[in-house]
Amino acid sequence: MKVVEEEQLITVMDGPWSPTGLIREIVDSGTQEDPFYIMDLGEVVARYHRWKELMPRVEPFYAVKCNDDKLLVSTLAALGAGFDCASKVEIELVTSIGVAPERIIFANPAKMASHIRYASAMGVDVMTFDSETELMKIKQFMPHAQLVIRIRCDAAAAQCPLGIKFGCDPLTEAPRLLKLAAVLGLDVVGVSFHVGSGASETAVYGRGISLARALFRTARDAGHVRMQLLDIGGGFPGGRHDDIQEVSEVINAALEEHFPIGSVRVIAEPGRYFAAAAYTLAAMVHAKREIAPIESGGETHTMYFINDGVYGSFNCVLYDHQHVKAETLNDNGTPLSECSVWGPTCDGLDCVLPNVRLPTLAIGDWLVFRDMGAYTLPVASAFNGFPVPTVRPVVDARLASILKELRPLTASQFAATRSGATSGPPSPTAPASPHAEASPLPPPARAVFVECALK
Known part of the structure; x- marks a missing residue:
């Protein structure tokens, strides 16, 4: 980068x-x-305003990998956005302009050890995981991390599918990983999913939110009592003639059904939508x-x-x-x-x-x-x-x-x-x-x- x-x-x-x-x-x-x-x-400003108008409960955490132009990042920071960072350099960029670490999620499920240590030093505590080896790594280098388990929930069609690389199975793998995290004394605070970059299906967000609701109960049963974050990932369209009206209706309805207002903090990771x-x-x-x-x-x-x-x-x-x-x-x-x-x-x-x-x-x-x-x-x-x-x-x-x-x-x-x-x-x-x-x-x-x- x-x-x-x-x-x-x-x-x-x-x-x-x-x-x-x-x-x-x-x-x-x-x-x-x-x-x-x-x-x-x-x-950029118009799209931020549109997002807040249509999905007031969902905080946009801009995916820096989409376009790391410092002026774009600074403008979104000025508007109040959070940031999805995937590496040490991206964290460096965002924190260098004064963004508080609480407004960053380290959303790479397979992180280098040195990057975990850097995130810890900068106070970026929230990070994702989707495997046993990642839990072991985090236990060694940042045991105080606030973890978000990433599950697989693929759109029927997407410009860039991501499930082939990231996301554990929500039914078979996720419950086992939640139990392992509890045994290791690690704190899981939320669930995330990513439907794929440039997704052309909107109903998939409803499926992801429903799966997350079930895992919130599973996590609490495993001893994770501070489940408080839902990350619905990216996949939002960004062209001149695209709009997020339809997908916002799906997301708002699913949140109303599964996560009543005030029950959790909800974030997303839009990239191309803003850029x-x-x-x-x-x-x-x-x-x-x-x-x-x-x-x-x-x-x-x-x-x-x-x-x-x-x-x-x-x-x-x-x-x-x-x-x-x-x-x-x-x-x-x-x-x-x-x-x-x-x-x-x-x-x-x-x-x-x-x-x-x-x-x-x-x-x-x-x-x-x-x-x-x-x-x-x-x-x-x-x-x-x-x-x-x-x-x-x-x-x-x-x-x-x-x-x-x-x-x-x-x-x-x-x-x-x-x-x-x-x-x-x-x-x-x-x-x-x-x-x-x-x-x-x-x-x-x-x-x-x-x-x-x-x-």
């Missing part, structure tokens, strides 16, 4: 603006050749090659080479099973034709889109890729000497006046206000939902902002 220490100023926009409008301004300046992101802080739609990538066409049709009368296939690929931002195509969509920055009016999009490296596997239809592009034209904030930057490398894209954070002026007062954000991070880039639809400032793009920013006195200060 890369933690970039250089602080980048947040561009403050006065008036309507859009990511594509800003990209066009930057490209038209004639000085930009490398790929770059526009990061919309307003999208994906906030980042828009711009990449330039720097070369092209035309392949003649094999058969007479066939269509010529054009290969476009762009300055970002599967070793950079588009690692998500290989590792996160994403289906990215290319949009032309400027409509040149040419008809769509068969083509493919390739990354800049010399590896033949560096293919972003093997078969797509786009207008005819010239060298120097730019493509725009939306919803690129999840599982892209943290895995990107400078393989073959091609740089990882830079991030240009942007925020609406009204929202900036609120955020700059919330630690760990500071006024010095916000640049002078400039006029909006009006080309394209306006960016949301803090809408009630991802679909309400023109909704106004909630007034400063809204509770979502009152609760934001770091504790």
